[in-house]
Amino acid sequence: MGCFNARVTDYDVLRVFCGPRGAYGNELGVVRDGSAIPERGDRQAFAAKLGFSETVFVDDPERGVIDIYTPTLRLPFAGHPCVGAAWLLDVPELVTPAGVVQARLDGEFSWIEARPExxxxxxxxxxxxxxxxxxxxxxxxxxxxxxxxxxxxxxxxxxxxxxxxxxxxxxxxxxxxxxxxxxxxxxxxxxxxxxxxxxxxxxxxxxxxxxxxxxxxxxxx
The missing domain is CATH 3.10.310.10 (Diaminopimelate Epimerase; Chain A, domain 1)
Structure with missing residues (x-):
């Protein structure tokens, strides 16, 4: 396992799927510089430390390459992390282990297109x-x-x-x-x-x- 300092690792906190007045939504942690925590074991530990239902590590912000973790496991795909990451990175697609997720912004809504499987x-x-x-x-x-x-x-x-x-x-x-x-x-x-x-x-x-x-x-x- 590699070394990282959780206290100095920068991350954003988003709320995704907010209500009509911007309240509620599901919190999401996003580490924009995934290279700060390159090892899977360290990423899992950091996601557990943050305690959000999911945390995203961005491995290539221009191409939209992301890596998603719950506090206990790595996910090939998840909905609210992809919606939040697409909004934050402002990219036309995200690359996940499950496949390429198309993304678009339409007024106040951020959209992704994915497969049920x-x-x-x-x-x-x-x-x-x-x-x-x-x-x-x-x-x-x-x-x-x-x-x-x-x-x-x-x-x-x-x-x-x-x-x-x-x-x-x-x-x-x-x-x-x-x-x-x-x-x-x-x-x-x-x-x-x-x-x-x-x-x-x-x-x-x-x-x-x-x-x-x-x-x-x-x-x-």
Missing amino acids: WAPPRTLRQYATAAEVDALDVPPPGEWIYAWAWEDVAAGRIRARGFPGRDDGIDEDEATGAAALLLTARLGRALNIRQGAGSQILTAPQPEGWVEVGGRVVLER
């Missing part, structure tokens, strides 16, 4: 009403559960909560782009998802099995 496994569990989703307790560690219910079927509005099922202190994920991508692929239609305390995720199916996922991004610090 890139997303980590999620159990999509439908409930009858949004109130049932609101009332759920955090389940014990185990499977990654995306609990959802229709708020307005005609308008494509959904209420959702994400429970990672990990034993790393993250009981609930405030906004989960990968799960939204999987749900969009299953339902085959554009969605407007209200997740967590007040985050907003927009999605839209695209030709040949691709799915767009978009949301607002705010630079926290």
